[in-house]
Amino acid sequence: MRLKDKVALVTGASGGLGSGICEAFAGEGADCLVIYRSDKVQAEETASTVRSLGRRAKVIKADVSNEGDVRKMFEVVRQVFGRLDILVANAGVGISKALLDSTLGDFEQMIRTNLIGTYLTVREGAQLMRRQKAGKIITMSSVHGLGGTHHSSLYDATKAGIINFTRGAAFDLSEYNIQINCIAPGAVPVPKDPPPPIGSARYQAWMQYTPLGRFGTPHDVARTAVFLASSDTDWITGQVISVDGGITAGPLIPSFIHYDSKPKMK
Numbered sequence: 001m002r003l004k005d006k007v008a009l010v011t012g013a014s015g016g017l018g019s020g021i022c023e024a025f026a027g028e029g030a031d032c033l034v035i036y037r038s039d040k041v042q043a044e045e046t047a048s049t050v051r052s053l054g055r056r057a058k059v060i061k062a063d064v065s066n067e068g069d070v071r072k073m074f075e076v077v078r079q080v081f082g083r084l085d086i087l088v089a090n091a092g093v094g095i096s097k098a099l100l101d102s103t104l105g106d107f108e109q110m111i112r113t114n115l116i117g118t119y120l121t122v123r124e125g126a127q128l129m130r131r132q133k134a135g136k137i138i139t140m141s142s143v144h145g146l147g148g149t150h151h152s153s154l155y156d157a158t159k160a161g162i163i164n165f166t167r168g169a170a171f172d173l174s175e176y177n178i179q180i181n182c183i184a185p186g187a188v189p190v191p192k193d194p195p196p197p198i199g200s201a202r203y204q205a206w207m208q209y210t211p212l213g214r215f216g217t218p219h220d221v222a223r224t225a226v227f228l229a230s231s232d233t234d235w236i237t238g239q240v241i242s243v244d245g246g247i248t249a250g251p252l253i254p255s256f257i258h259y260d261s262k263p264k265m266k
Helices: 015-029 040-052 065-078 104-132 155-174 201-209 218-229
Strands: 007-010 031-036 057-061 088-091 135-140 177-183 240-243
Touching: 007 015, 007 065, 015 031, 015 040, 015 088, 031 040, 031 065, 031 240, 040 057, 040 065, 065 104, 065 135, 065 201, 088 104, 088 218, 104 135, 104 177, 135 218, 155 177, 177 218, 218 240
Parallel strands: 007 031, 007 088, 031 057, 088 135, 135 177, 177 240
Antiparallel strands: none
């Protein structure tokens, strides 16, 4: 097992990518702290899956944009597990809206969760890790952090910010033997955000620009998270790995301005 007896904390773990990452970590031998903001039922299901794999799980409600909540979250880590080996700052929100139709409130909402939430989570988690002189941190950006498209400029900005935050943090955390890297997922449908119907114009557009010819799954992202959380990455830090079926190997992210439904975002 690549993560045997490690302790991992995953934010945004009430479904989708977060749940998939917790399951993959548990399968590799890690105990998991399952962090959620609103969907307790799904968070408990994630924890149940972790326990079914023979690992410990603790469910914690926290809003990562709230500094007090984040500090309390890590106090639970200290009390229950006494250490933290792996941190995944996965919680995020996306609003698809044309720039001229957007509001300051739209932007502030995404900044609070995507950027400030990532910052607070990483800052407080790293405080625990530096005492151990070891740790693995994974931030979650998106292909939208690497390129823009219609109706996503606000989201693009926050996800791009996460990438450069990760790069800068790699320098500050290096003296404590903490490696921090970033995953940039492509189109990964989840139950709360299903894929477009096969054969639809939107589906065909995604397939046209995705060399591997399919949508991703939470398992695709989770396997990359396991790699970044393992000792295989002891000499890798400040990097961005696109898990996107090859879409960013091309010149652009497809634009969906001419389609009825909204683009998929992590």
